[in-house]
Amino acid sequence: MTTRVILDTDPGIDDSLAILLAVASPEVELAGVTVTSGNCPLADGVRNARNVLALAGRSDIPVCGGVSLPLIRPLYTAPETHGESGVGFARPPESPAPLHRENGVDLIIREILEHPGEVTLVAVAPLTNVAIAVRKEPRIINAVREVIIMGGALRADGNTTSLAEFNFYVDPHAAHIVLESGMPITLLPWDITQHIILTQADVDRLNRISSPITRFIADATRFYIEFHLAAFGFAGCSINDPAALALAFLPDLARTEPMHVAVEYTSELTAGKSVISYIGPATREPDAHDLTGYDTARWPPQWRHAFRPA
Amino acid sequence: MTTRVILDTDPGIDDSLAILLAVASPEVELAGVTVTSGNCPLADGVRNARNVLALAGRSDIPVCGGVSLPLIRPLYTAPETHGESGVGFARPPESPAPLHRENGVDLIIREILEHPGEVTLVAVAPLTNVAIAVRKEPRIINAVREVIIMGGALRADGNTTSLAEFNFYVDPHAAHIVLESGMPITLLPWDITQHIILTQADVDRLNRISSPITRFIADATRFYIEFHLAAFGFAGCSINDPAALALAFLPDLARTEPMHVAVEYTSELTAGKSVISYIGPATREPDAHDLTGYDTARWPPQWRHAFRPA
Amino acid sequence: MTTRVILDTDPGIDDSLAILLAVASPEVELAGVTVTSGNCPLADGVRNARNVLALAGRSDIPVCGGVSLPLIRPLYTAPETHGESGVGFARPPESPAPLHRENGVDLIIREILEHPGEVTLVAVAPLTNVAIAVRKEPRIINAVREVIIMGGALRADGNTTSLAEFNFYVDPHAAHIVLESGMPITLLPWDITQHIILTQADVDRLNRISSPITRFIADATRFYIEFHLAAFGFAGCSINDPAALALAFLPDLARTEPMHVAVEYTSELTAGKSVISYIGPATREPDAHDLTGYDTARWPPQWRHAFRPA
Amino acid sequence: MTTRVILDTDPGIDDSLAILLAVASPEVELAGVTVTSGNCPLADGVRNARNVLALAGRSDIPVCGGVSLPLIRPLYTAPETHGESGVGFARPPESPAPLHRENGVDLIIREILEHPGEVTLVAVAPLTNVAIAVRKEPRIINAVREVIIMGGALRADGNTTSLAEFNFYVDPHAAHIVLESGMPITLLPWDITQHIILTQADVDRLNRISSPITRFIADATRFYIEFHLAAFGFAGCSINDPAALALAFLPDLARTEPMHVAVEYTSELTAGKSVISYIGPATREPDAHDLTGYDTARWPPQWRHAFRPA
Numbered sequence A, B, C, D: 001m002t003t004r005v006i007l008d009t010d011p012g013i014d015d016s017l018a019i020l021l022a023v024a025s026p027e028v029e030l031a032g033v034t035v036t037s038g039n040c041p042l043a044d045g046v047r048n049a050r051n052v053l054a055l056a057g058r059s060d061i062p063v064c065g066g067v068s069l070p071l072i073r074p075l076y077t078a079p080e081t082h083g084e085s086g087v088g089f090a091r092p093p094e095s096p097a098p099l100h101r102e103n104g105v106d107l108i109i110r111e112i113l114e115h116p117g118e119v120t121l122v123a124v125a126p127l128t129n130v131a132i133a134v135r136k137e138p139r140i141i142n143a144v145r146e147v148i149i150m151g152g153a154l155r156a157d158g159n160t161t162s163l164a165e166f167n168f169y170v171d172p173h174a175a176h177i178v179l180e181s182g183m184p185i186t187l188l189p190w191d192i193t194q195h196i197i198l199t200q201a202d203v204d205r206l207n208r209i210s211s212p213i214t215r216f217i218a219d220a221t222r223f224y225i226e227f228h229l230a231a232f233g234f235a236g237c238s239i240n241d242p243a244a245l246a247l248a249f250l251p252d253l254a255r256t257e258p259m260h261v262a263v264e265y266t267s268e269l270t271a272g273k274s275v276i277s278y279i280g281p282a283t284r285e286p287d288a289h290d291l292t293g294y295d296t297a298r299w300p301p302q303w304r305h306a307f308r309p310a
């Protein structure tokens, strides 16, 4: 029994790892990779997603670019974290696959409506594509099986401003639309993913196998790990996006509880801050599911197989 | 030489009159009518647009529903102005035409890209459809010939709040996206359209001809005129949307000058207010074209032919 | 029967004219002049008020500086309108009077509480002093006879941004506090004062009398008139502040009607815009009095006597 | 060598304990207690401060009421935390001392200007009084020795909303004014004070001595401890305000580091949130001192003497 997954990305180093984990996981049927701007501009993200899939021998999976600008705010990218190309020092060969013409927004809508109750949307980028899909075709709200979102910093400092996590900061209006949409959401915030680490030792161990994939991972993460070493003082990197993807087929990795999460989108100072209004005059009833723990000890075994030679 | 027009609407009484004027005007090739929520919810608007076209014998023209909710704000409709059905007291027969499946957003994108430099988009509704089209496919920005927008109250009181005109108030975020998009815009604000009046005498004169169209117009505008009589004290109604449509083929009806128009979308008190920042610390360079006058004496002669028997 | 008046100012050319009109008017007992920053910084305004009173031979009237910065926004002054000194080209001699030590905020509070029901506060500057007085001693709310405010642009373009009048723009938070305070307010907005004009011909006629006061007026207004000529194309200047002062003893110069006026203070784009919420979802009950007309034909005869030799 | 202290309060249970600690500490010369609304309305806070000082035999110390409403937001009090009276179940006898007429704002200004470089202002309430003092008399900025503020939640959940601590939530505009004023500030946030606990066992131990003061403390804290037990699940209460007061004479209780702290005051969702902008596009240079630790082991020995019989 496999899970049909759409992966909405801004690749992005950890997005690339999530794509590799998805295609390495027999539990996942990857229906498509959609892309928006975030870690890097849209065109770079589409190229990176295509090249990573080609590296894994899965150019059959459609990669569809969606929206290239946040709804309201100016685009904010993260070249200092993901490198100018978006995948660190990695320079994989160009994918030979033909371009898919479908817009990422439409792939999301079409897939969900064609497979009602079956598609898990794993969104590991600014939520612009998802928000526009929700507004363009609200029937997906009841037709989607689950939406797993990597985003937000609820009770931890952010990673982009001192309050806000990157994905919610880049497009807080989109995050607002999605969180208020009524879709069944599981939210994996930076509070948790910052503790799910790929260490340099992990990468070194991996590199004993020599393959285009392992070389890509080494080159991509080396940049990311250097950034983490400079910013946070340890030789490793958070693997936010693969951690979200894993929940699509290993939901009991996580302990979740329902809570209401809102996103600030009007103030510059607090833009992108995600808020659980659980006390005080603005208390809100819980609704979406938020994660309060993540069992990394049960981390999917295919994680290392993801890095196998193609 | 005809002008290819897409009419983006929320019908709505004056939207219906704009549709009738468009199909009555040989200068206009109406490529499609797209619909969003505004004067009435989306489904009602689609029905009204279809029925009006059927009444005019033009069910061949596609009517495509687009987005049903504003981007960020809750939906605000205007049943007190346009009646519960959206077309006042009129109850035209249901259109027998098959439904068009294309989303209004996609019709806008496809038409503009298929006919680069040829399509005039006349937007007489909250700008949600247009904003999402711009974000989904930014190539339309350079491919569209002109965007004529009925919206905003620049130097006049609004018609929905004391500051804001209806279309900009309902979706100020969409108005912001469109005004900042870089498309070639002509803005016909409420400042001007409030003085372009259809009087009860005009309607009475029209009713000497008996036809389904004239009966529809009489029944639709009677509600609207009663509203204007109660609200503003005269027996007539502003015909905002036909006035915008007329500019597609009679551009010299208007005197325009370039100015920069911004829209307030963060504050509840001033939501939807359109601002020309021409003095003071926030002065901005002119860009889009705004109207400063409108020559109603040259009002299109087909206005009365629009009301001819089908 | 005289009216006890406190004049809260930011002199300022028209503030200076208001001071001169007050001391020339037997109907007015000028209890004090308080000063805040606005047209010029606080220290300049205090100096200007003192010098104008000395010129008029009324150094007995206390001039008390109050607050030097707006509550929240950075200070914004108007040297292009009032000159670097605040009184155009005029350079009156320094007042020999000793400085008054009382803070302007405290003078306002003390006067109103010592003379309950008798003091008319004429506020012709950013409302910072008045707002802080209200917060510091709310008993003045019921003890003041009337508050006449020059400020706001309700249904006209502003004079500082395209939406906002200077006094409300400089400190919109203070304007909010005062308008919501419950004090009996008469609001004289820029809508009206922009049409109350002192022409170059008026000034020339005045200059047939040679006195320090007439020379001051000529030198002060020459700068102001040049500004108006450049900005608005006519040789004259709006005399906003004297027009407000005149209402203290000639209330029937004005036609007033109650309305609720709110001020925008959260958004940069619309900061300082004053709003009458009379239609739509945010409609508010009328409360403060707003002016809808002003009978300049009955302009106080002492206007020219104000310019008499000291 | 004593420290001259003004204590700005909203008593309030822990404010009352701070007053008792101040008068029990020979290192402190308590120049005055000023009061604003917060935990309870102004009049109740003044009464409570007076009664607590009378209980301690120090009715000679002036208690001066200041501002009764936050600058902009509506008043929000905390009867569920501090009881209807503001001091839990305690009902101390009414102070026989005559009322002091000076406004709390003026006491703050006068004391600081009369003793330049000597006065430590300990502010343990919404910062309304301090903000208005700063605006009314900016010379206090350079004349005050130090401002110790209990307020804000920097990297912890708030205690009033999920983001905001009570004092900053009640008047975020005032907090903004004070934090941006340039005064030398030490900020003791809720991050730290939530861990400085008075336990039921502490109170029981104290009650072995029978005196009006110990009975007051028992009756006041019993309410507070019951609230903490219900809200947080332990029999004890945070003693935020005494912890701030103690820093006036035991500054090395705390480890501080400079950082820039801003306060959100425009958005309802995030109102009162205090932000250290240390990463990302809005990074700000450090300025005020923030606490990163507090050595409760060195908690002042007079803490228990504060509870001695009067």
Ligand SMILES: [Ca+2]
Residues within 6 Å of the ligand: A009, A010, A011, A012, A014, A015, A039, A124, A125, A241
């Ligand atoms: Ca990502």
Ligand SMILES: [Ca+2]
Residues within 6 Å of the ligand: B009, B010, B011, B012, B014, B015, B039, B124, B125, B241
């Ligand atoms: Ca319309």
Ligand SMILES: [Ca+2]
Residues within 6 Å of the ligand: C009, C010, C011, C012, C014, C015, C039, C124, C125, C241
């Ligand atoms: Ca003035």
Ligand SMILES: [Ca+2]
Residues within 6 Å of the ligand: D009, D010, D011, D012, D014, D015, D039, D124, D125, D241
């Ligand atoms: Ca307190």
